[in-house]
Amino acid sequence: MPAVAGEVRVFGRPFERGRGEIAYVPQRASLEWDFPADVLDVVTMGTYGGLGWFKRPGRTERERALAALDEVAMGAFERRPIAQLSGGQQQRVLLARALVQDAPILMLDEPFQGVDAPTERAIVEVLDRLSDRGRTVIVVHHDLQTVPEYFDSVLLLNVRVIDAGPVAEVFTEDNLRLTFGGRVGMLAQLKAAKSDA
Amino acid sequence: MTALLTDYTLRVVALGAGVLGATAGALGCFAYLRRQSLLGDALSHAALPGIALAFLVTGSKAPLPIMVGAGVAGWLGTLAIGLVVRRSRVPADSALGMVLAVFFGVGLVLLTVIQRRPDAAQAGLESFLFGQAASLLRADVIVMAILGGGCLLALALLWKELQLLAFDSAFGSSLGRPMTLLDGIFTLLLVIAIVIGLRTVGVVLMSAMVVAPAAAARQLTTRLGSMVLVAAGIGVVAGVSGAVLSSVVPRLPTGPTIVLVLSSVVLMSLVLAPRRGLLWRRVRLRRLQPAAALDPVLMHLYALSRQHRDDPDHGHALAVLRTMSPPGSNLERALADLEARGLAHVVGDGLWAPTAIGRREAERLLARHSGDRP
Numbered sequence: 001m002p003a004v005a006g007e008v009r010v011f012g013r014p015f016e017r018g019r020g021e022i023a024y025v026p027q028r029a030s031l032e033w034d035f036p037a038d039v040l041d042v043v044t045m046g047t048y049g050g051l052g053w054f055k056r057p058g059r060t061e062r063e064r065a066l067a068a069l070d071e072v073a074m075g076a077f078e079r080r081p082i083a084q085l086s087g088g089q090q091q092r093v094l095l096a097r098a099l100v101q102d103a104p105i106l107m108l109d110e111p112f113q114g115v116d117a118p119t120e121r122a123i124v125e126v127l128d129r130l131s132d133r134g135r136t137v138i139v140v141h142h143d144l145q146t147v148p149e150y151f152d153s154v155l156l157l158n159v160r161v162i163d164a165g166p167v168a169e170v171f172t173e174d175n176l177r178l179t180f181g182g183r184v185g186m187l188a189q190l191k192a193a194k195s196d197a
Numbered sequence: 198m199t200a201l202l203t204d205y206t207l208r209v210v211a212l213g214a215g216v217l218g219a220t221a222g223a224l225g226c227f228a229y230l231r232r233q234s235l236l237g238d239a240l241s242h243a244a245l246p247g248i249a250l251a252f253l254v255t256g257s258k259a260p261l262p263i264m265v266g267a268g269v270a271g272w273l274g275t276l277a278i279g280l281v282v283r284r285s286r287v288p289a290d291s292a293l294g295m296v297l298a299v300f301f302g303v304g305l306v307l308l309t310v311i312q313r314r315p316d317a318a319q320a321g322l323e324s325f326l327f328g329q330a331a332s333l334l335r336a337d338v339i340v341m342a343i344l345g346g347g348c349l350l351a352l353a354l355l356w357k358e359l360q361l362l363a364f365d366s367a368f369g370s371s372l373g374r375p376m377t378l379l380d381g382i383f384t385l386l387l388v389i390a391i392v393i394g395l396r397t398v399g400v401v402l403m404s405a406m407v408v409a410p411a412a413a414a415r416q417l418t419t420r421l422g423s424m425v426l427v428a429a430g431i432g433v434v435a436g437v438s439g440a441v442l443s444s445v446v447p448r449l450p451t452g453p454t455i456v457l458v459l460s461s462v463v464l465m466s467l468v469l470a471p472r473r474g475l476l477w478r479r480v481r482l483r484r485l486q487p488a489a490a491l492d493p494v495l496m497h498l499y500a501l502s503r504q505h506r507d508d509p510d511h512g513h514a515l516a517v518l519r520t521m522s523p524p525g526s527n528l529e530r531a532l533a534d535l536e537a538r539g540l541a542h543v544v545g546d547g548l549w550a551p552t553a554i555g556r557r558e559a560e561r562l563l564a565r566h567s568g569d570r571p
Contacts, residue, residue: 024371035230035364036415036424045361049372054354081419097368 020049023103027110028090033082040078042093043069046100068096071129073122088119095123105136112143124150147171207444210330213338214440214455215433217394220345221403222410222432223352224390226425227383229411230363235290236275236384238404239297241391243274245304245400248325249311258322260337260396264344268392274300275384301400328399328452330440341393348386352425359383360421397440399452406432409459416470435459492562494531497521498541498551499559509556512548 008015015021023046046068047061069075072092077085085093091111098106106127112120127137131152141147147154148167156162156171156179163175228237247270248263255262274296281292311322324332352359361369362379369376387407394403414428439455468475497518505511515528522528532549535541540555551559 020373022371024368026365026367030367031365032230032232036419036421037360037364038420041360041420042364045357045365045368048357048361048369048374051357053358056357083419101372 020101020103022105022107023098023101025094025098025106025108025111027113028087028094028115029113031090031094033085033090035082038079038081039069039074039085039093040065042082043096043100046097049101064100065096068099069093071099072096072126086116088115091115091119092122095126099126099130103135105138106130107138109140110142111139112141112146144176206331207441209335209338210333210440210444211437213333213341214330214397214436214451216338216342216345217390217397218406218410218432218434218436219429220348220390220432221394221406222414222428222430223349223425224383224387225407225409225411225432226414226421226428227359227363228387228407229415230421234404234408234411235293236278237387237391237407239274239278239293239300240271240388241395241400241403242297242304243277243300244268244271244392244395245301245325246270246307247273247304248395248400249304249307249322252311252322253307260334260340264340264392264395267395268388270300270304271388271391272385275388304400324399324450325395326399326401327450328395328397328402328455329443330397330451331444333397333440337396344389344393348389351382351386355379355382363421397436397451398455399450402452402456405456405459406436409456409463410435413459413463413466416466416473431459431462435462494518494522494528495535495540495551495555495559496562498535498549499556502551502556509553510544510550512544512550515547515549518549 040062043065044057044061047057047064051057051061066075066078069078072095074089074092074096077089077093082090082093095108095111098108108127111123115123127139127150131137139151141151148171151167153165154167154171155164156175158179162179225234225237228234244267247266247268249266250270251262251266252258254266277296277300278289278292281287281295282289285292287295308323308326321329321332358369358374358379361372361374362376362383366376366380369379391403391407394406398406410428410431411424413431414424418424418427435455435458439458440451442458443449443451443454466474469477471477498513501513501517502509502511515532518532519528532541535555536543539552540558541549541551544550
């Protein structure tokens with residue numbers, strides 16, 4: 001992903017690819033899934049960063065990939081060709097591939113886009129566990145309803161940064177109106193929820 | 198085929214075509230998976246002016262200078278495509294078509310100019326258009342084997358990087374792999390694979406050697422390793438049989454012969470491949486056909502259950518259902534199938550009722566038959 005402008009700093013240092021600081025989960029739809037690989041092949045790709053040139057993944061890499069598959073509850077699918085996966089399963093495989101990288105920061109681009117409810121729950125659980133283990137999880141997300149439930153902090157973006165900080169402080173009616181314009185049905189619901197509380 | 202064992206010339210020809218088939222088939226898989234199949238076509242057509250210029254400069258048809266000329270021209274062709282795509286609003290496929298036509302046109306003009314010259318050295322240069330395997334010499338095959346072997350070795354060494362390049366290049370970059378460099382390396386390998394086939398298959402049909410084995414192999418395999426092996430195998434079989442056929446039958450050009458062999462392999466794999474093939478899908482659809490026969494029984498159950506709306510699990514006797522069904526229909530089998538699909542269940546001895554899902558399915562069918570969309 002090329003930067004349009006500006007500079008990226010990670011842990012205070014200018015960002016450089018390949019240091020293993022960020023594991024990235026792309027949008028599921030950005031990939032061609034009719035590809036000759038099985039689930040384990042794809043998850044094993046997460047270990048390639050630690051392997052040098054010419055080195056093939058071995059038993060250690062395979063075991064790490066299997067462990068990550070178990071973590072997203074896809075252990076039974078290791079030999080399933082990826083062309084036969086459902087959308088939710090594809091998303092879990094991509095998440096497992098990022099887990100294998102064992103990076104301190106995990107970035108996910110719209111991981112809940114078009115996945116089934118059980119997958120969404122499973123993904124949230126995995127992300128919660130990562131967060132408990134002290135990892136930073138950054139998610140590009142468009143479902144306003146679930147923001148307060150899933151996340152601790154939020155950054156509202158509409159061309160430029162509207163506001164950023166803890167969900168309780170930033171996820172307010174005014175900020176949402178600034179971000180999305182006047183057409184946010186969520187606002188009424190937020191209000192209703194507040195008056196209930 | 199015994200001639201293959203005894204005839205030295207034929208053996209040289211077959212070996213060359215085999216090396217070419219393996220290299221083009223293996224590398225073609227990556228081009229196919231990256232949706233770059235047309236790149237092979239553009240590359241091979243763009244090589245023609247390079248061949249002609251190399252001959253004009255060196256005055257000989259020795260394999261190495263010709264291949265270098267062809268390779269450089271093909272490489273310039275890809276650079277030109279990249280330039281057009283980056284600098285203009287012309288989409289990639291049109292840029293490909295433009296570059297292919299311009300380079301090929303220039304090549305044809307140069308070829309015509311050369312053929313007008315009085316010296317005899319130029320004779321046979323036109324065989325680069327459609328390929329002439331019989332003209333392969335030992336020196337050609339040695340160069341082909343070295344270059345082709347080098348390509349396959351590079352493929353094996355860069356396996357996981359090329360796998361990343363083909364499946365998820367952005368992810369490869371995020372791992373810190375130099376994907377742009379790898380893209381360049383891959384294009385170079387593809388150029389080499391095409392260049393070694395130009396004398397045998399010809400610039401016009403060389404792209405088939407790249408695309409067709411991969412297309413057939415994709416139908417038959419589910420993992421990259423097996424796909425590459427199968428594609429290389431198909432390439433070898435097609436290359437050898439085409440080259441041998443065209444060497445034995447006088448005046449049969451090699452390129453079209455190989456392409457005909459390849460086309461039949463592709464056609465067979467499209468039709469016969471397990472799971473992905475047309476025949477397989479047809480058979481599976483046929484197996485699903487009895488579903489239609491289930492509908493009437495489900496509808497009868499639904500109609501009966503409507504008479505007991507307050508008690509959806511009220512059982513209906515087999516005998517009643519039988520009077521509703523046409524004579525000779527296999528009611529037990531249909532009910533068992535309905536049960537297997539979760540549409541009906543047994544509620545007592547010989548008593549059946551539709552499940553909630555079954556009732557909804559019946560309503561859906563009714564809505565469809567009455568013409569509204571569900």
